[in-house]
Amino acid sequence: xxxxxxxxxxxxxxxxxxxxxxxxxxxxxxxxxxxxxxxxxxxxxxxxxxxxxxxxxxxxxxxxxxxxxxxxxxxxxxxxxxxxxxxxxxxxxxxxxxxxxxxxxxxxxxxxxxxxxxxxx
Numbered sequence: 001x002x003x004x005x006x007x008x009x010x011x012x013x014x015x016x017x018x019x020x021x022x023x024x025x026x027x028x029x030x031x032x033x034x035x036x037x038x039x040x041x042x043x044x045x046x047x048x049x050x051x052x053x054x055x056x057x058x059x060x061x062x063x064x065x066x067x068x069x070x071x072x073x074x075x076x077x078x079x080x081x082x083x084x085x086x087x088x089x090x091x092x093x094x095x096x097x098x099x100x101x102x103x104x105x106x107x108x109x110x111x112x113x114x115x116x117x118x119x120x121x
């Protein structure tokens with residue numbers, strides 16, 4: 001399945017703008033959410049092909065939200081890439097155990113991010 005629609009989940013408007021710019025310039029359709037509730041609403045409205053998930057957010061954090069999404073039968077086929085400043089090996093392992101399929105540490109290298117997304121095509 002070709003990745004076309006991406007849902008970005010991040011509480012930072014600066015990060016949302018930066019990542020949207022990177023992805024839209026490469027032909028991806030991007031929708032954004034600033035927290036877990038917003039993300040679940042967006043998922044219900046239009047299922048994305050891939051989710052980029054921040055970890056540190058108010059309310060439900062990205063690890064919890066990833067676990068919720070990847071264990072939901074409606075979205076279990078949607079790959080989640082953690083996209084966070086939490087770069088310790090234990091963070092990466094924990095993210096993958098929650099259901100993430102890959103992990104990118106901020107600040108994001110645009111080429112690395114796009115390569116990781118294309119791995120799911």
